[in-house]
Amino acid sequence: MPPKVIASKLGNEPNKNVLIIPSRIISRPDQLEGGEETEIAAQILLPEEGGWGWVVVIASFCSIFILDGVTFTFGSIFKNMKEDLGESESLIALINSLSVALYFLASPIASAFINRFGFRLCVMSGSVIASSSLFCSYFATNYVSLCVFYGGFAGFGFSLINVSASLIVSFYFEKLRSLALSLASSGSSVGIMIMFPINSYLVKLAGWRAVTLLHTGLFGVIYFLGMTFKPLLSLTVVKTTDDPTRTVTYLPNLSTAGVKSTSGVVSTATERLFSAVSNVNFPTAASVVHEGILTSSNQPGLSTAALSKLTLTAHSPQSGISKRQLKQVQSIMSRTSAKEQDKTKNNIEVTVNIEQPKKRSWWTRLCHWEEHTQQARPLYRDDFFYEGKIENLPVYQKSMIDTTAEDKTGLEYQLAVSRAATTADLRERRGVFTTAARRVLATMLDPKLLKKCSFLFLCSSGCLTYMGLLVPYVFIQDRNTIAGLDPAHTQLFVSAIGLANSLGRLVMGTLACKIDPVKLYMISCCISGVSTIFSDVSYSVYYQYSYCFVFGFFIASLASLRSMVIVALYGLENLTNGTGMLLMFQGCGSLVSTPIAGVVKNNFGYSVAFYVAGIFMTISGFLIIPLRKLSVKENEIDNATRKNCYESK
Known part of the structure; x- marks a missing residue:
């Protein structure tokens, strides 16, 4: 018997471009050992794979162009600001x-806000905060005011823009995700390359305050670029039982409960951060929807009731669903229904409502604000920070192999990397630090990885790298000008770093698909450090350009390989946690980087300052060497411990 589809319409005239699949969720919370049982649902964002996604790529490119074009060209106004103050x-x-430290340190908070309020609101808020802070810096007459506005408030705005603009692209694409992310992230290198000579020219004409006023306007432009980050179509998928009083449920309070993960290993959460538990303590959407992951009858967790009904709820943006999306959802509905019916041998009922479109004037349509879809939870995905090719991920390969061509719904990968959300979480509408925000903070700042010696080595490496990375960006122009080089060349050295960095991002990303990213990351850090140590061997124009190219090319690995290194060592499920902790260490390194270089320069000269910066980066590369062996040993110990724990239970 085929799946039963009931279609109805609301209003006088149907709109075939809008599809709403209402949910029938009935729960009966049970008091079980360890806490109260709570409903969960699978929440999935559907990528557009082109179309408006390319507009988002362009907007993201421009936003990152402005952001890093201002943040990493401080050296162009450094000397003039010093003389003025x-x-x-x-x-x-x-x-x-x-500002650079907060660029990294505030990333967990920015990520939490994105999960709560959406990409568009966060990038536009970041634009307002950064633009207002830089405008106040224009009028600042003392050092403390500049630290507060240019360093503090602007840095937080930078973080909101960086996380939003850098990562929204990954949700608009799946197959072309790596290409789209590479194009968007190249805005950083191009921004540095173009903005440094522009800033240097304007500083000579009107001083650093006029340049800051220009930057104020540029960050204001990001507000309008952020308007293109419109909400994506999302689906909430829920399986219910034949018994109308029960539904598939999950126990999120894991303080005393063991939960069986997708790998078949029981994990126990003994700590709660920010009154929430980490994402890894929730099953994947695929486990909930397709497998069930039923626990034993004497253990709290998922309900053991038989599954029979599948409910899909489409949460469309207020602009409606495009014809292509409509066909995609209808295909997903029919295939998923047939697939689950074949599994359960029961009838699957899917209800389709057709909504009456709202008539708006041209002015209303132009200025209409599409609100963030409350049900969307982008950071509940394990691959949120992943910048490599998803085809290389074991979870992607498994999701494709385990599903035949006839059974494919187009959601296999999204289900495999999306963590389930409680329905109580999805219903929260008020407040700032709701479950959606607190759960992300608990995931990114979970200290469990710090218990691993290999991860401490990785974090130390990240800190040391950023203790040296900013020095060339800030001091290379002044150092070479004092050495007697033509100012027409010295103001182009940072641009040369930016050009090499854009090439390095593409090359490193491509090589990481064929070479171990851990080794590639280590080699890149060492070469960047050694080249900085020997950067003053000659003050020939050609030698300095060569140094800038080598440094910029290999330092690109920090951005392009970070996520791949974490996944290679600790798995995709730990990517969000590993990225959050690593960003904190990188922020700490950035905080002391140029101040230390300034002190060293005042006492010993520029040569020693660059020596110290190069040594920091070289040591950071050496710290990566033992990571692979340490990680393998730690994984073996963890697997043995989990196996013993599982057998004992």
């Missing part, structure tokens, strides 16, 4: 270090 070089350098 009359402060030491180390104190002036601290202003930029504060």
